Amino acid sequence: MLALTGEVALDDESLDDLMYGIDELKTARPDYDQAEAYYDGKVPEVFSSTRIRRALAARDIDFDLNFAKTPVNAVTNRLKIASVTSPDDDVNTLISKIWQDNQLNLEMPDLFRRAGEYGDAYLFVLPVEDEAGEVIRVDMFYNSPRTVRVIYSEDNPRRKAYTIKKWCEGKYHRAELLYDDRIERWTTRENSDGDQPTDWLHWPAEDDDAESWLIEHDWGEQPVFHFRTDRPYGVPEHYGAYGPQNAITKLQATHMGTVDYQGAPQRYALTETATTDTSDLEPGDFDDFPADDAGAGPTDSGDDSSLKAGPGELWLLRGFKGVGQFDAAKPDVFLDPIQFNVRAMAQITDTPLRMFDPQSNQRSGESYREEDGPFISKVENRQTSYGASLHEAFVFALRRFGIVDPVVNVDWVPAKSVTDAQGWQTVKAKIDAGVPRRQALMEAGYRAEQVDAWLAGVDDAELQRRTTILASLADSAQKLGAATALGVVTSEQAQQLLNGALSDMELLAEAQAQA
Template sequence: MTASDDLWVGLEALRKARPAYVQAAAYYDDDVPEVFASARFRRALQRTGMEFGKPFIAMVVDAVVSRLKIAAVTSPHKDQAEALKQVWKANKMRRESLQVHRWVSIYGDAYLIVLPVLDDAGNITGVDMFGNDPLTVRTIYDAENPREAAFTIKRWCEPVGLDRTVHRAELYYPDGRAERWTTKVDSAGTVPGDWNPWLPDPIVEADGTVIEPDDDAWIMQAAPGLPVFHFRNDQPYGVPEHRRGYGSQNSVNKLDNTHMGTVDYQGWPQRYALTDTATTDTGDLEPSDFDDDMFPPDPDAGPTDTGDDSSLKGGPGEVMLLRGFKQVGQFDAADPKVFLGPIEFSVRAMGVLTTTPLHLFDPSGEQPSGQSLRAQDAPFTEKIEERQEEYTDTWDESYSFALTLLGFAEPSVDVRWHAAQTLDDKESWDTAKVKSDLGVPLRQIHLEAGYGEDQVQSWLESQTDDPGELSRHLADLATLSESLQRIGTAVTLGAIDQGQAQALIEPILKALTAKSPLPIEPAPEGQ
């Protein structure tokens, strides 16, 4: 039996989608070659072996990932909440969820596979949850109803010996059925005839009896439904968060590499001399600041153009001998502003096109604060909140599926996120205190400040009957923020050093922590 229609459809879909995913990863990893107008300059730069990449575009992805943090996955039912806690811990979901969010931000798509853990008797003892990038997994949607998945394919390459491999593939269907396929050893898997059903290995009993698998053992019931969950930021497939910034990053690469090509000329300007051939002997004139003996040729570098056949030799420190000795001088190197100005424009364009705040590209520069920060971050915060809404449904479905595997007939899951924006500057806490004095509920104030609902609830439950404690806590936070701001200014001006600043900050933190009923810093995210 050869490859089924579904297998070949899935393999072709993976193949066609792969180039765009590879390109997205290349931009994030700063592995995109520069396009040169001059082939000669390209060869010259390639011979240096130098790389001057400045992948500003990676910040577009990292900024999104840094705001996508799950605060809790729980349930209103105590037994289900406990089961979810065990699943979270067993699968190290703090790290796994971060990886899924990174993949979906880089590629636009990511997948989570949820399968039961079975003991020797076939009983379910737990749940496996593991993320997959879209280079190996793809869900194929129904042509009539694009919201419904027809099936999901996963393909990978597996070593079977020294320098020998086989290709494997699994198809998952909404009814829980799974098909397993494999190629022969060293087969490329590029045509349907390369693929055959993947049967499990024979079982060898203790007495040496060999039990061969059934002919249909390559088809199995993997789960009570489709165990693959598709994270995406668009329909039917997502778009890399940094996709609109590709052009800007190309501009940055081009400008920066060309700028680096002129840096040597800044240190050793190219000079010229006009000579009079009738009156001047230039035979003993050394045409370069650098003697060839200082830099002998590399015997392994291959043939090079030494320029010895011409007195017009271009390069850092070289002299152009123009007969006559009527005048000497040097050529001015390119003004760095010619490159740095457009680079700044390209980075700003990247921020606008990808809805990424400009201050995130240069955290060491002048940073906005208070209302200015909130205004600049507003479009980005809105994008993060949209991503949280999009991914909440998928997380809810995957954890509900996990509870179903564990035997819960009516699973109920509540996925909670850390706030898309945390307000922790002095102006924000001063405003919070004014709101408190005007009667705004303290619960609402803390939620607006970016603290999780569970954190606020635990704080409220831990309070005494003194209604002024939370107000004093807000005042403490405002005092802390103001003190840190002033100490930071003193360090910047050189009035104190980092060690002295730390010595000043520690007593303030200890004092505020001791008197405040609430923690100064937010609690860690996750379970």
């Protein structure tokens, strides 16, 4: 139960923990800010000339191609929780209540994305009590690693020594230290930056209770759960994309700078050494674009060109022996390196190239599976790590409701599953070779409970028939896709053919079930 007390006195250790935690937050903050900037595509071109940088900044021009967010989104999109359950029906009811109260179907995807973006994310789990001290609900919510940090024990890196949360509130800095047996509340003096120990004071939760800055509890653990891509602290999923993204940003900005020269080439005029009289030229003779009301730029005179293009027009230029124009850089000079850097980004971050460019090529399902191997392994590692943290969070929440030793199972939608003809043919070949049918289907990427439901009351002959039908259907779908691409049939016709085949299969299955 949560209680307010003043029995624990302030000691040097608490203040040392506070200052050490603040220093850890301050040290880690730049890396988190950098990770956010690359995910949001807000990193400027760092190698541009001063002149170009000023020109782009003055007109608030942004030509960025943000590929760096793709490695984060690719992993996040594969992290889908199938279920959080318990063998006990009463516990299942509580789990459903916690899930609904906190809208975890919305909270979890955001938490996973933030964990991928920063490398770290924190889930707070705080019980809410009524006036009688009974827990009526448990609040679960995300906190940013820019304001929260778990400090791990030096002698046991898996044990949380304590957690610090620090934020700014108007003219004050606030902080909380969360321990296994208490929560301490701290605040700075007005307009203090909080860099010195003397800047910090106790922060009572109730104005009329000076000791309410200290909240004791009997939870035996901290109500903070760390979701991370590595240990002890994570690395952003797109960390390896920083370098290629810098190159892409520079190439794209420079490429856009040459577009003006392709639309309006820079020109030149050559004169003879002894003939340099250009007095007959008007100020706007070589000005292709008249100035608008607001002025087009520092070099525009505002005069229309006297050289008119059209049938029967005569251009008379005195004093020049020749004119010409400078060719702009070819687009391939920029686009080819951009493609190279995208491929490098895919390789470095273990992200399939087609996730950066879905139209890159058309290949077989087997080649996709080979390419996806490192990526699928990464997703499965995240499921293991995040699943352990989510399991701890639900166990903690259920204990607050009085469940002494709750059993909780966290199941994920498989990171991969067989959907193509070659894949189902492989499953069929495994079963034909003697691999247990349950094992073959689980290796195809389906959850154990799904497989058990499918196999309930199904003998080997029926399974063989279903596998053969699925393989044939997948093969037909693949061939229809190729026919559609070649224009042999329309996409609507292909869809009608597949729908008809599926309907026939359903009618056949119903007839066999009734027989």
